[in-house]
Amino acid sequence: MKRLTVQLVMAILLVVSGIVLLFSGFWVAPAGEISTFAGALFGVDYSYKIKQVKDEKEH
Numbered sequence: 001m002k003r004l005t006v007q008l009v010m011a012i013l014l015v016v017s018g019i020v021l022l023f024s025g026f027w028v029a030p031a032g033e034i035s036t037f038a039g040a041l042f043g044v045d046y047s048y049k050i051k052q053v054k055d056e057k058e059h
Contacts, residue, residue: 004053007046014039 018039 001053004046004049007042007049011039011042011046014042 016039018037
């Protein structure tokens, strides 16, 4: 469960930093797409792992 918490925190940090980089892209060359995409992938993986843990607890 601790690994899932770390993964959730990392996903949130990556998405937030990606958004900040996307907005700063109005003034400098944009580089935030990578962090936003990585954060989204972490989030999707996290949601599937949470669903799997819940399914295992039900059975």
